[in-house]
Amino acid sequence: MTKDYLRVGKIINTHGIKGEVKVLRITDFADRFEPGSTLWVDKKQSNELIKVTVDGHRRHKGFDLVHFQSLDNINEVESWKGSELLIKREQLEPLEENEYYYHEIIGCHVYTTEPLYVGKVIEILAPGANDVWVVEDENGSEHLIPYIEPVVQTIDIEKSNIIIEPMEGLLE
Template identity: 60%
Template sequence: MSEEMFNVGKIVNTHGIKGEVKVLRITDFDERFEIGSRLYWSDGKNSLTALTVDGHRRHKNFDLLHFSGYDSLNDAEPLKNGMLQVKAEQLEPLEEGEFYYHEVIGCEVYTEGGDYLGKIKEILSPGANDVWVVSRKGKKDLLIPYIEEIVKTIDVEQKRVTIEPMEGLLDE
């Protein structure tokens, strides 16, 4: 069985001519992209390529990464649209009350009154708090700010989240 891998970023494009790639981050851990970090590139078809970060800077809402041995646009071009991943053993232990994105995505969301709202399909990190995107049948996605006043319980074992919606949150 192949080792469990976790996505930390998606390569959305190349940047410049020196082999940099533009990465949409899906991790809260800045150290994932530190110089010397080991990442694995996947095309989603089971092949993994080990990469070592030897350059990192932030640009607008993206991380620009450079990998050892990828020194031109031609070297970096094949990496486009691939996912950057880490192995399970690279996951950091979390503090109590902290969760990995992959643990929260797929959780079913209920109100404290027991009403089923939908399933968390992605997590956005626009600023101060993460926002959980909940897909609902026949309705537009629900955006839930991940703050104590709203998110009451998270049970990653049962894949269940309970929220107390603030006024206007569930309005269409």
């Protein structure tokens, strides 16, 4: 995957025999999978990007079921299992102030207000009310940092730095 593309989902299986695929969504924007949307299938095993247009979408048991234009047979999409679904970077929608895309946060270095280095954001979990950042320290240990106002003080995307005020017991 080049830097010109961003992940929005992963094809985890086929669904039925008419070319529908089961997608694990990796985006907050559900409209990425609406009919008429353009996506790229990143076939890692063959190192190719395939441009597709969505012509069918529905939710089923927590997953997105997506059908692509002119692909009406399971045999045409069977080899796509495990492939990433991408958008071009220019397809990003502008965000409100103090909102960030996951790819902007992942890789940032986290410091306390002291300042002490906590580690680097390696993953973002979305369990419910707020996101939780998985921060790996220099020893390989992971810390779960809730993305809430009392904890996250400043985010500087240009410098890839985040300052937090840890709650009692957060970094233990």
